Amino acid sequence: MATILVADDSETILLLMRTRLxxxxxxxxxxxxxxxxxxxxxxxxxxxxxxxxxxxxxKSGIDALRELRGAGWEVPALIVSAHQNRDxxxxxxxxxxxxxxxxxIDFDRLLETVAELTAQAH
Amino acid sequence: MxxxxxxxxxxxxxxxxxxxxxxxxxxxxARVEVAQGTGGQAAxxxxxxxxxxxxxxxxxxxxxxxxxxxxxxxxxxxxxxGALLLFSGLISSMRRPLEELVDAAGRLxxxxxxxxxxxxxxxxxxxxxxxxxxxxxxxxxxxxxxxxLDRLKDEFVLTASHELRSPLTSVQxxxxxxxxxxxxxxxxxxxxxxxxxxNCRHLVRLLNxxxxxxxxxAGRLSIRPQPTEVAPLIDDVxxxxxxxxxxxxxxxxxxxxxxxxSISVEPDRIRQILVNLLxxxxxxxxxxxxxxxxxxxxxxxxxxxxxDNGPGIPExxxxxxxxxxxxxxxxxxxxxxxxxxxxxxxxxxVELHGGSIAAESxxxxxxxxxxxxxIAAAPAADGDGASGQAKPAEAS
Numbered sequence: 357m358a359t360i361l362v363a364d365d366s367e368t369i370l371l372l373m374r375t376r377l378x379x380x381x382x383x384x385x386x387x388x389x390x391x392x393x394x395x396x397x398x399x400x401x402x403x404x405x406x407x408x409x410x411x412x413x414x415k416s417g418i419d420a421l422r423e424l425r426g427a428g429w430e431v432p433a434l435i436v437s438a439h440q441n442r443d444x445x446x447x448x449x450x451x452x453x454x455x456x457x458x459x460x461i462d463f464d465r466l467l468e469t470v471a472e473l474t475a476q477a478h
Numbered sequence: 479m480x481x482x483x484x485x486x487x488x489x490x491x492x493x494x495x496x497x498x499x500x501x502x503x504x505x506x507x508a509r510v511e512v513a514q515g516t517g518g519q520a521a522x523x524x525x526x527x528x529x530x531x532x533x534x535x536x537x538x539x540x541x542x543x544x545x546x547x548x549x550x551x552x553x554x555x556x557x558x559x560g561a562l563l564l565f566s567g568l569i570s571s572m573r574r575p576l577e578e579l580v581d582a583a584g585r586l587x588x589x590x591x592x593x594x595x596x597x598x599x600x601x602x603x604x605x606x607x608x609x610x611x612x613x614x615x616x617x618x619x620x621x622x623x624x625x626x627l628d629r630l631k632d633e634f635v636l637t638a639s640h641e642l643r644s645p646l647t648s649v650q651x652x653x654x655x656x657x658x659x660x661x662x663x664x665x666x667x668x669x670x671x672x673x674x675x676x677n678c679r680h681l682v683r684l685l686n687x688x689x690x691x692x693x694x695x696a697g698r699l700s701i702r703p704q705p706t707e708v709a710p711l712i713d714d715v716x717x718x719x720x721x722x723x724x725x726x727x728x729x730x731x732x733x734x735x736x737x738x739x740s741i742s743v744e745p746d747r748i749r750q751i752l753v754n755l756l757x758x759x760x761x762x763x764x765x766x767x768x769x770x771x772x773x774x775x776x777x778x779x780x781x782x783x784x785x786d787n788g789p790g791i792p793e794x795x796x797x798x799x800x801x802x803x804x805x806x807x808x809x810x811x812x813x814x815x816x817x818x819x820x821x822x823x824x825x826x827x828v829e830l831h832g833g834s835i836a837a838e839s840x841x842x843x844x845x846x847x848x849x850x851x852x853i854a855a856a857p858a859a860d861g862d863g864a865s866g867q868a869k870p871a872e873a874s
Binding site for chain 2: 366368369372375376379438439459460461462463464465
């Protein structure tokens, strides 16, 4: 299965994400904010996919993704938002985002999307 | 002028009377001479001449009388016209500012709070204009205060809903985790977890409804329609609802004919509407009930129907069902966890799409909700920018 880098500032949500994704057979790396995502990647972590919370202290998921895309990273990325829909999340339209996940998370749908986006990875 | 004319006429009239009297006197004197035989031919001529002279005088005076009457009539007419002109001038000097006031009031009522009138004209209309401007000023300030409050309310609801979602995600997520291991739970534990999940779903709906309501009130409920296929949308909704209907031993069937045209909608919003309709069908119908979702083409619309064979909706409630805070039979609300906002919001959303929603029901037989949505103009060929981009995952 795939290696997924999950970022959220809530430890509880990270634990929940890790549990569900690992149950589905994925390998999970976690980060507490956008800066940690960048640090992990700089340290050599090679995720097949990113699952980033839109709003986090220090550096948001959207800002982290913007930096990664700027550096030429094309790894699929889902933005998780506690907003009801993407309009509320003020999602940028100029950033390549592969989908939005709203809280509370519909894990059945999320796991399906993850499977689709990582189908080419092993 | 008429007065002068009449005065002169009266003078002439006096003169005429004098002349007539003198003429009679002369004639009488001549007649006396004729009778006495002293005047001879000259006296007889005098009698005739005086009679002729009086006739002439009479003709002259009657012509003068006619002229004077005409003059008086003309004078009266001129006076009346003058008065009329004066009066209409007065009226129009009042009417113009009044008309402007009426126009301005119309614009103000139509929502243009920056409307003001030019203060001028008679002192009465000027006072009225100033009062109008003062009122418009106050209305404008009041409106901007209200807009600010609306914004604050919207922001508050958005923030509150945002902050509540994170803990709710954890509660629901971990409860779902427990349910994944249902086999190792005792029946009582499983039931407990189900109650937790039910309430989580209720909370989520409450939050969503509150958000939509705040937005709808502020006129900020908006949609982004895109060509959307009907079948996958319905599949998705049915999948979401499956766990709940199965828990109630209710059958959930789907009848979507192949080849339905794409509709022009925002998929998330239609999902929300259908989930709302199916949740209602599920919650108001007893255990073992049948719930169905079907779709068909109707002219330039696609109709999606949600049908149940539950208790139905009494006719007197059916008319109010799309109003806010209206819910089905009070006896049921005890166990049905709704906000009474779902259908009102669904209706707003459907209408925002240019569609319509209707309900029909027979007590004891069940209810059907029909949602009609416009068919997309072009085939759903162009993909959505963000989600349609296929990017190869970086191989590890």
